[in-house]
Amino acid sequence: MSSDWQLVVQPPVALTVAELLLRLILAWQVVWGLVAFVAMWRDKGLAAEGQGRTRTPERELHALEARGGWLGSWLGQRVFRHKTRKVAYQRVFRRIALVWALADVLIVAGLILLPAIFN
Template sequence: MKLLFIYLLGMNMAVFFLMGHDKSKARQGRRRVPERRLFGLSAAGGALGAWIGMRVWRHKTKHTSFQLGIPALLLFNAAAVYALIRYVLPLT
């Protein structure tokens, strides 16, 4: 349970700061973080960090794929965490 919490905290912090980093690169007109990477990390447990990053950094908020995709991944993350806690972790 503790490792799950540490993993999710780290993943969400990483995606949050990655969104800020990408926004900074966008302002500078430099090479950006691929959207595929942002979605992949969000799907791997960082959707809450991505969603908060979108709001704080005002980044990717006009992209329909992010407007719909990140909240959907957040629901997916919540369901996965619930399933892990409910069905997998009690067995260990």
């Protein structure tokens, strides 16, 4: 019996500094996004109980968003229907999200354009 397939082992590909930076930024935002999502879930659960238990202060939720968890917070707001009608909260959240979205666009654009400029 002969086998028609072969196992091909590829050597690891070295990442450029730009690729490594992009992956680190993405990992940073994924981790903080998960933390913010869980915080939103926990706070919604405590709010629904209404037992007077200590909830997560809004400034802490905003701090998680500002650290990079804005997308996880946004998803948590939608999934759990939490903090979506609080105008003051949404005003701060939208500013944080806008800053991160702009930063992400600038980072990606820079990582695409800079190598083209220097090559």
